[in-house]
Amino acid sequence: MSTPLGLDPDALNACVACGLCLPHCPTYRVTGREVASPRGRIAAMRAVENDGAPIDDAFRRAMDECVECRGCEAACPSAVPFGRLMEETRAALGPDPSLTRRVASSIAFRLVLPRHGLLMAVTWLAWLGQRLRLVPKRLGLPALSARSLRRPLEVSVGGAPDAWLFTGCVMDAWLRDTHRAATRVMTAAGARVGRPGDGGDCCGALHLHAGRVREARSLARRVVASMPGSAPIVVDSAGCGAAMKEYGDLLDTPEAHSFSARVVDFAQWLAQRPPPRMRTTGRTVVIQDPCHLRHVQRAHTDVRLVLAPAFHIVETADEGLCCGAGGAYALTQPALSARILDRKVAALQAAAGRASDPILVASANPGCMLQLRRAGIDARHPADLLAEALE
Ligand code: SF4
Numbered sequence: 205m206s207t208p209l210g211l212d213p214d215a216l217n218a219c220v221a222c223g224l225c226l227p228h229c230p231t232y233r234v235t236g237r238e239v240a241s242p243r244g245r246i247a248a249m250r251a252v253e254n255d256g257a258p259i260d261d262a263f264r265r266a267m268d269e270c271v272e273c274r275g276c277e278a279a280c281p282s283a284v285p286f287g288r289l290m291e292e293t294r295a296a297l298g299p300d301p302s303l304t305r306r307v308a309s310s311i312a313f314r315l316v317l318p319r320h321g322l323l324m325a326v327t328w329l330a331w332l333g334q335r336l337r338l339v340p341k342r343l344g345l346p347a348l349s350a351r352s353l354r355r356p357l358e359v360s361v362g363g364a365p366d367a368w369l370f371t372g373c374v375m376d377a378w379l380r381d382t383h384r385a386a387t388r389v390m391t392a393a394g395a396r397v398g399r400p401g402d403g404g405d406c407c408g409a410l411h412l413h414a415g416r417v418r419e420a421r422s423l424a425r426r427v428v429a430s431m432p433g434s435a436p437i438v439v440d441s442a443g444c445g446a447a448m449k450e451y452g453d454l455l456d457t458p459e460a461h462s463f464s465a466r467v468v469d470f471a472q473w474l475a476q477r478p479p480p481r482m483r484t485t486g487r488t489v490v491i492q493d494p495c496h497l498r499h500v501q502r503a504h505t506d507v508r509l510v511l512a513p514a515f516h517i518v519e520t521a522d523e524g525l526c527c528g529a530g531g532a533y534a535l536t537q538p539a540l541s542a543r544i545l546d547r548k549v550a551a552l553q554a555a556a557g558r559a560s561d562p563i564l565v566a567s568a569n570p571g572c573m574l575q576l577r578r579a580g581i582d583a584r585h586p587a588d589l590l591a592e593a594l595e
Pocket residue numbers: 218219220221222223224225226242243246276279280281282283284
């Protein structure tokens with residue numbers, strides 16, 4: 205029998221309402237509202253699924269306010285698959301009731317993100333807008349450079365490399381210098397690096413986040429076909445890596461399962477090899493763990509391992525609480541995102557031992573880097589930091 209949200213009853217009933225996830229939930233931490241906690245959201249899903257509660261504005265709001273950081277999933281002793289429940293709920297809720305948002309997300313998700321040429325054209329327009337001071341800072345776009353946009357990434361397409369570097373959509377358009385840094389470090393570590401052929405433009409992580417599961421599946425199939433063979437697939441964006449490691453579950457084919465098993469985060473890949481020669485920089489770096497690296501991939505310790513020979517590393521005391529970036533969350537929930545970001549900035553500053561001086565932060569996810577930069581933090585990808593330290 206079909207239910208309003210079509211959720212797996214076993215997954216839904218696995219929650220025993222213990223509340224151990226609550227301190228790990230950024231929206232609960234800043235609002236104190238039960239309905240803005242994982243336990244409250246699961247209770248709301250159950251009420252709709254089992255008790256005939258309406259899918260009203262309050263329900264939609266509770267779901268929309270979730271950052272999908274999956275901090276709750278990592279903390280849950282009952283192994284509730286919260287990420288899957290939330291993705292399926294969002295998919296069942298369907299398009300946003302607001303026409304403006306519907307049109308904007310259709311343009312972004314269906315037209316621009318999967319077509320890299322179009323994304324680059326939009327990026328050039330954004331570059332022009334930045335020159336003319338027409339792009340508001342709150343959009344969080346990085347400072348775009350014509351020199352970087354003009355220069356393609358000097359990595360062979362296809363072939364039989366030792367390791368693939370997944371280039372993706374937004375990362376290749378806005379942060380291509382980080383791909384360059386990752387390539388330099390991988391080459392210094394002795395690998396012949398290749399980049400995906402046609403179809404490797406967008407992994408679908410942002411689509412999944414928005415509940416657009418069908419579109420995410422179609423993009424995932426293209427990505428799987430774009431990097432054949434058995435070489436590892438190195439990903440320098442924690443959000444993309446997390447989605448690609450779950451292609452097996454998303455597509456449920458033998459090819460997708462073996463593809464997912466080849467996906468590694470950049471630092472995870474580097475930590476498994478003899479390290480390239482680096483100088484000690486003497487600089488202090490505060491580590492910010494992107495949620496999709498820490499809670500989903502559970503591969504955050506490798507960032508410390510690879511940075512330690514060149515940097516003095518310090519830790520925050522917030523157990524990896526989210527920074528409020530979450531896909532397009534900073535745009536769709538600006539007020540909550542800003543409150544979550546304030547907490548994160550305070551934790552980073554406390555870790556560095558000072559509240560006002562500029563601090564250097566390592567973050568392995570483009571969304572988090574841009575979110576932290578919005579707050580004036582000098583956030584860099586570990587690959588950028590390592591490339592600077594190469595001898
Ligand atoms: S999701 Fe897990 S940790 Fe949170 S209340 Fe339910 S059982 Fe407890």
